[in-house]
Amino acid sequence: MNNEMLAQYANYALASAALVVTVAMLCYALYLAQAVPVRERADADAKVPATVGGPAADGDAASDHAAGTxxxxxxxxxxxxxxxGSLTWLAAGLLLLxxxxxxxxxxxxxxxNLFEFSIAGGFFALATFSVASVRRDLRWLGVFVTAFVTLLLMVAxxxxxxxxxxxxxxxxxxxxxxxxTVATLSVGVFTVGAIVSGLYLLSDREVGGERFWRKLPPAQSLEKFSYSLHIIGFPLWSFTLIAGAIWAREAWGAYWTWxxxxxxxxxxxxVYAAYLHARATKNTARRTANWIAVAGFACIIINYTVVNFYFIGMHSYAQ
Incomplete structure (x- = not known):
């Protein structure tokens, strides 16, 4: 098998991954649509808000809990x-392949280049979600993560x-x-973290109606999970910054060239350092901290799109 054929098969694997993750997205959407009516009836019986989340549920006897019932x-x-869930793992494997x-x-x-970086970023986002799902019940999050990766693969x-x-x-x-590699891993983690932060900010305001948010964990649980992801992603991005400076010294003769x-x-x-500082400060509202986290992810998108295409510099070849 020559290199040209390998490159073509790589494109086939990418197309297959895009198809598989799209089907996974639809299945996660079906899960949310089918699960919420039961929880609404339980809420009516118990007269307390339903909760979703906690440890990962057994595949054959999955259950949620409302007021301990x-x-x-x-x-x-x-x-x-x-x-x-199985298709999400498969899609991640196909992207890696x-x-x-x-x-x-x-x-x-x-x-x-940006195309290859996007493929790696999509893989790490799916891998982050799938690995986290082993310890937590994240079925409610699946539709949002897979939707983002589907869009990313389409654009890429x-x-x-x-x-x-x-x-x-x-x-x-x-x-x-x-x-x-570390940069793409951190972006994958930040992607899932940003999605959860966005859901927290929306659920805290109950945007879109109370009925929809019955499908998701309470706002406090969303906020804590988002923080746990960002606390992993920040050291990885710190390493990215330091390693980039060392590589710049070897490639261009200076650690920093602006x-x-x-x-x-x-x-x-x-921005992410400001988020972690705000999150650790008692006088700063959780909503304010999470807005900073979302702003950090917006900066990532700007960095890999606007900066790549419209700012001429030493990294212009990465388009």
């Missing part, structure tokens, strides 16, 4: 969630697609596998 989730909903085959085809790490496969090719000389370094990507990497670090 077990509420059996409909069989159809449990099956849909089970299928969605696509990246590996593309890397083998060009004999380098498959992280040399159309607007950002580039043919597999060699790297520019400045990227031909072992730091590519270290610096960019390149637009360097500046925005530091801006992102500063």
């Amino acid at each position: 077990a509420v059996e989730t409909p069989v159809r909903a449990r099956k849909a969630a089970g299928i969605a 696509s990246a590996v085959m593309r890397g083998v085809a060009v004999e380098r790490f498959p992280l040399g 496969s159309t607007a950002w697609y580039v043919e597999a090719d060699e790297l520019v000389p400045s990227l031909q370094s072992y730091w590519l596998g270290i610096h960019v 390149d637009p990507k360097e500046v925005w990497t530091f801006v992102i670090w500063t």
Whole structure:
């Protein structure tokens, strides 16, 4: 099998992953739609708000709880969630396979441009969600994560697609596998964290009606879960910033050149540091802290889209 065929198979794996994650999204949506009526009836009987979450439920006897009373989730909903979970793992595997085959085809790490970075970012977002689902019941979150990854793969496969090719000389370094891999991992974690923060901010205001938010955990649980994700992502992004400076010294002769990507990497670090500081400050409202977290993710999107395409600098080859 030659390199050209490997690159083509990598595209096939990517297309398959996009299809699988789309079906997973639909199954997660079916789970939410089927599960909530039962919880609403339980709420009416117990006259207390229903809660969702906690430890991961057994696949054959999944149940939610309201006021300490077990509420059996409909069989159809449990099956849909089970299928969605398996498909999410499969989609993550297909994205990893696509990246590996593309890397083998060009004999380098498959992280040399925005298209490849997006594939890796989608993989890490799905992997973060799937691994976290092993310890928590995150079926309520699945539709949001898979929807984001579906959109990301669509944009990457159309607007950002580039043919597999060699790297520019400045990227031909072992730091590519270290610096960019950790960057994509942190972005994957921040992606899930931003989604949960957004849900917290909306649920705290009950935007969209009370009925919808019965499907999700209480606002306090959402906020704590978001914090646990960000506390993992921040050290990874800190390493990304430091490793990038070391690589810049080797490639360009200076640790810091005020390149637009360097500046925005530091801006992102500063915003997330502000979030963690606000989260640890008693006088700062949780809503304020989570707005800062969402702003941090907005900076990530700006960094990898607007800065990549409209700011000329040492990283312009990463488009």
